Each structure stands twice: as C-alpha cells, then as structure tokens.
Amino acid sequence: xxxxxxxxxxxxxxxxxxxxxxxxxxxxxxxxxxxxxxxxxxxxxxxxxxxxxxxxxxxxxxxxxxxxxxxxxxxxxxxxxxxxxxxxxxxxxxxxxxxxxxxxxxxxxxxxxxxxxxxxxxxxxxxxxxxxxxxxxxxxxxxxxxxxxxxxxxxx
Numbered sequence: 001x002x003x004x005x006x007x008x009x010x011x012x013x014x015x016x017x018x019x020x021x022x023x024x025x026x027x028x029x030x031x032x033x034x035x036x037x038x039x040x041x042x043x044x045x046x047x048x049x050x051x052x053x054x055x056x057x058x059x060x061x062x063x064x065x066x067x068x069x070x071x072x073x074x075x076x077x078x079x080x081x082x083x084x085x086x087x088x089x090x091x092x093x094x095x096x097x098x099x100x101x102x103x104x105x106x107x108x109x110x111x112x113x114x115x116x117x118x119x120x121x122x123x124x125x126x127x128x129x130x131x132x133x134x135x136x137x138x139x140x141x142x143x144x145x146x147x148x149x150x151x152x153x154x155x156x
Contacts, residue, residue, distance in 0.1 A: 002067050006030060007076025015063055022066055023047045023058035026073060034074035034103045038132075045131030048104035048111075049073050055111035057130075074103035077110065085151065086110050089144035097135035105131050109145045118149035 004011050026032045038046030042060040049058045050072040077084040086106050096102040108131045117127040124145050
C-alpha cells in the first residue's frame with residue numbers, strides 16, 4: 001500500500017505495479033482528470049503538478065516516489081471554491097484556447113512565481129518553456145503571469 005497526500009487528502013492506493021506513474025494514479029485511480037496526459041514523455045508539460053511546492057512532471061514520476069510528499073493538482077489549487085489568482089488571471093487574459101495545456105501551464109506558472117523567476121517577460125518565457133501550447137496562446141499566458149506577479153504572486 002502506498003499513501004499519497006493529494007490536495008490535502010490522504011489516499012491509500014494498492015499500486016499493483018511499481019511502474020504506475022503519478023499521472024496515471026491521479027487520473028485513473030483518484031479520478032483527478034484535470035492533470036492532462038499529453039506526450040507521456042516529459043516534453044510538453046501538460047502533466048505538471050506540484051510536489052512539496054515544486055513543479056514536477058507527473059508522467060515521469062512514479063507514484064510510489066511521492067509517498068510522504070504533498071501533491072497539489074489543478075483541482076486543489078483554489079480554496080473553498082474560489083479560484084487561485086493565477087486561474088483568475090488566465091481567464092481574464094484569455095490565456096488558453098483549446099484548454100488542454102492550461103492546467104499544466106497554470107501549475108507551472110504558480111511555481112514560477114514561488115521560485116521568483118518572473119523578473120521580466122523574457123524570464124517568464126524561459127522558465128515556462130517546458131510547457132507547450134499548440135494553440136499559441138503564449139502572449140496571453142505571459143500577460144496573465146505578469147499580472148499575478150505584479151499583484152504579489154498569489155497564494156500557492
């Protein structure tokens with residue numbers, strides 16, 4: 001048995017295979033489908049979640065490696081039904097089109113601010129470069145991050 005703490009709730013999982021990724025555990029075992037499976041190779045960032053406040057690619061992380069760590073997914077980012085400031089900024093700036101990459105973009109953006117890496121638009125683009133958007137909403141994504149950075153960074 002493995003216990004995962006996801007969005008503040010402990011979940012005991014019987015991982016029948018040691019190779020179960022965190023992404024598959026979140027989506028298939030816990031029903032948290034906000035985290036997306038994009039490339040399944042760590043190249044697109046759609047599966048980005050937070051582990052102990054740091055961004056990780058859940059498709060490259062084994063679920064068993066996350067025991068004892070605090071995992072936050074897009075579903076756990078807001079508080080009491082209120083969107084996180086980054087989620088609100090993404091809506092205001094229309095920082096998504098199809099929406100598939102959006103949860104990974106938002107999770108990465110929240111961590112980027114916590115890391116203090118939003119000094120300039122060039123910094124934001126550099127430190128968000130692991131999150132791909134096929135629709136090309138990059139200018140709006142940068143604008144949303146810049147807004148939240150200017151307002152003090154929001155809560156994680």
